[in-house]
Amino acid sequence: MAIVSLFLLLLLPACVSALLGMVIGLVNTLILGIVIFAIVATAALVGRLVLRVLLSEQRKGCVAFFHPNATGGGGGERVLWCAIKAMQEEFPSVELVLYVDGASERKEYCASARERFNIDVQASRLKVVDVEGCHLLQPELYPSFTLVGQAWASVQVAYNALWELNPEVFVDTSGWAFMYPLARLAGCRVACYTHYPTISTDMLTRVYNRESLYNNSAQIASSLPKSLAKLMYYYAFALAYGLAGSFAQVVMVNSSWTNDHIAALWWRLKPPLTVYPPCDTTTLQKLPLDRKLKRLYLVSVAQFRPEKNHEMQLxxxxxxxxNAAHFSHAMGEALNVAQLISVGSCRNQADRDRVAKLQHTARRLGIEDRVQFCVNIPYAELQTLLGGAVGGLHTMVDEHFGISVVEYMAAGVIPIAHNSGGPRQDIVGGEHRSELLPTPPTVPHMHRVPSPDTRVGYLCTSMEEYAAAIVEVLCMDQSARLEIADVARRKAAHFSDENFARGFLSALATILPSSPGQTGSNVLQSKLS
Structure with missing residues (x-):
C-alpha cells in the first residue's frame, strides 16, 4: 500500500505538469493562430488599399473574361465564345470585356469565333482590351520550375489587365488560379471555369511512382534524389494552388475528372459545379449517319500539343x-486504302515544328501517303471531314473532358479514345475498357460488335488496343456501324451548347451585376422561366 501511495504521489506532479503543458500548448497554438490570422488580414487590407490607389476606378456593371489566347482553336476557346454569346443574349445590359494578348480589332476576334466554331458574337457589344506581358505565360520561358514561373507570370499579367480596366466581375476561363487573390483584393467578384488543374493528384502520383511522362522527364524519374526533390516541389505548389483557388467565389469545372481533382486540391467547403463544355451537337447531328464511303478514313481532331500524343495515333x-495481309481480301483492302486525317490548330512555332516532326514520323513508318495533316482549317471544312469519317482517334492521357470525342459522336463518327479522364468518366464511359479483339493474326473474324445499348465507342490504353480498335472500326459492316453511331449521337446531345449556356449562366448569376432591388439570380430565373 505504501508503495502504491508513493507511486501515486510521484505520478500526480507528472500528470499535473502534463496537463499544464497541454493547456499552455493549446493557448500558444491559439495565440499563434490569431497572430497569423491578424498578419494575413492586415496584409490583405493593406494590399486592397494599395491596389485601390494603383488601379483605375472599378467599372460597375462590367463583366470581364480573362482569356489571352482568345483566337486559339481549342475547346477552351469554344467555352469562352459560347459563354460570351450566352451573356449577350441573357443579360443585354451588362458590359462585357475580353482581356486578350494582341491588339486586333474586336471584329477580328468575333470573326474568328464564327469561322472556327460557328458561334455568332455581337462585336458591337464586346470591348476588347489588349493586355501587356501575355508572352510571359509561355512555358518555354521557364525550362526549370515551369509551374512557379507561369504562376508568377499570371499574377503580373492579371495586374496589367486590372490596371487597364478593373471590372465588377472577373471571369477566368483560362485556368490561371494564382490571379484570383489579386482580383479579389482589387474588389472584383471572381468566377472561374477550370478545364484542367494546373497540378493534379495524378501528377503527384506519377512523380511519387517515378513514372516518365510529358510532365516528368526520364532523367528525373530514373533518379531517386531528383524525384524526391520534385515531389516536395509539387506538394508545396499544390498547397499554394489550393489556397489561390479558394479566392474564387464561383467555381465551375468541365468534367467529373476535373471536379475530383479540384475538390481534392482547393481549399473550399462547397464542391465545384460541373458544367459540361459546349459542343456543336446541333449542327453535327444534321450530318447523315449513312455514309457513302467514297473514301475510307479516320479523323483525329486535337491541337498539336505534346500531351495530345499524336505519335501514338501514327x-x-x-x-x-x-496486319492487312492476315485478313480476307475485302478486309485487307479496307485497311490498305484507309487514311488518317489529323486536324488541329497550331498556337506558335513550337506547334508547327511538332507537325513537321509528325510528318517525318509518318515517312519513317511508311504511311506518309495515307496520312494528311490539316492545320488551322475553318469550321466548315472540319464539319465536312467529320461528315465522311468512320472513326475518330483520341490519345491524350487524362484528358480533362474531350470535346473532340463528343464531336465524333454527334457527327456519327465512332470514337476510339483513351481510357482515362473525361472520355472514360463522362463521355464514352460506362464500359470499363472495351472488349477489343486480340492482335491479328489470331482473330478468326472481325464482326463481333457488342450491343449498341452498352457501347458508344472504344476505350483504349496501349498501342495494341488502339490498333485492334482501328481494324475493327475500318472493317465493320455498315449496319453494325450505324447501330453504334446512332446510340453515340443520342448520348452526345447531352453536351449541347444550350445545356452549357443554361448551366454557366445559372452558376454565374449569383455574382453578376444587378439592377437596384434585383439580383442577377432573380434576373436569370425570370428569363429562364
Missing amino acids: VAFAHARA
Missing part, C-alpha cells in the same frame, strides 16, 4: 495496316 495506324 504508330497504331501503321500497326493496323501492317
Whole structure:
C-alpha cells in the first residue's frame, strides 16, 4: 500500500505538469493562430488599399473574361465564345470585356469565333482590351520550375489587365488560379471555369511512382534524389494552388475528372459545379449517319500539343495496316486504302515544328501517303471531314473532358479514345475498357460488335488496343456501324451548347451585376422561366 501511495504521489506532479503543458500548448497554438490570422488580414487590407490607389476606378456593371489566347482553336476557346454569346443574349445590359494578348480589332476576334466554331458574337457589344506581358505565360520561358514561373507570370499579367480596366466581375476561363487573390483584393467578384488543374493528384502520383511522362522527364524519374526533390516541389505548389483557388467565389469545372481533382486540391467547403463544355451537337447531328464511303478514313481532331500524343495515333495506324495481309481480301483492302486525317490548330512555332516532326514520323513508318495533316482549317471544312469519317482517334492521357470525342459522336463518327479522364468518366464511359479483339493474326473474324445499348465507342490504353480498335472500326459492316453511331449521337446531345449556356449562366448569376432591388439570380430565373 505504501508503495502504491508513493507511486501515486510521484505520478500526480507528472500528470499535473502534463496537463499544464497541454493547456499552455493549446493557448500558444491559439495565440499563434490569431497572430497569423491578424498578419494575413492586415496584409490583405493593406494590399486592397494599395491596389485601390494603383488601379483605375472599378467599372460597375462590367463583366470581364480573362482569356489571352482568345483566337486559339481549342475547346477552351469554344467555352469562352459560347459563354460570351450566352451573356449577350441573357443579360443585354451588362458590359462585357475580353482581356486578350494582341491588339486586333474586336471584329477580328468575333470573326474568328464564327469561322472556327460557328458561334455568332455581337462585336458591337464586346470591348476588347489588349493586355501587356501575355508572352510571359509561355512555358518555354521557364525550362526549370515551369509551374512557379507561369504562376508568377499570371499574377503580373492579371495586374496589367486590372490596371487597364478593373471590372465588377472577373471571369477566368483560362485556368490561371494564382490571379484570383489579386482580383479579389482589387474588389472584383471572381468566377472561374477550370478545364484542367494546373497540378493534379495524378501528377503527384506519377512523380511519387517515378513514372516518365510529358510532365516528368526520364532523367528525373530514373533518379531517386531528383524525384524526391520534385515531389516536395509539387506538394508545396499544390498547397499554394489550393489556397489561390479558394479566392474564387464561383467555381465551375468541365468534367467529373476535373471536379475530383479540384475538390481534392482547393481549399473550399462547397464542391465545384460541373458544367459540361459546349459542343456543336446541333449542327453535327444534321450530318447523315449513312455514309457513302467514297473514301475510307479516320479523323483525329486535337491541337498539336505534346500531351495530345499524336505519335501514338501514327504508330497504331501503321500497326493496323501492317496486319492487312492476315485478313480476307475485302478486309485487307479496307485497311490498305484507309487514311488518317489529323486536324488541329497550331498556337506558335513550337506547334508547327511538332507537325513537321509528325510528318517525318509518318515517312519513317511508311504511311506518309495515307496520312494528311490539316492545320488551322475553318469550321466548315472540319464539319465536312467529320461528315465522311468512320472513326475518330483520341490519345491524350487524362484528358480533362474531350470535346473532340463528343464531336465524333454527334457527327456519327465512332470514337476510339483513351481510357482515362473525361472520355472514360463522362463521355464514352460506362464500359470499363472495351472488349477489343486480340492482335491479328489470331482473330478468326472481325464482326463481333457488342450491343449498341452498352457501347458508344472504344476505350483504349496501349498501342495494341488502339490498333485492334482501328481494324475493327475500318472493317465493320455498315449496319453494325450505324447501330453504334446512332446510340453515340443520342448520348452526345447531352453536351449541347444550350445545356452549357443554361448551366454557366445559372452558376454565374449569383455574382453578376444587378439592377437596384434585383439580383442577377432573380434576373436569370425570370428569363429562364
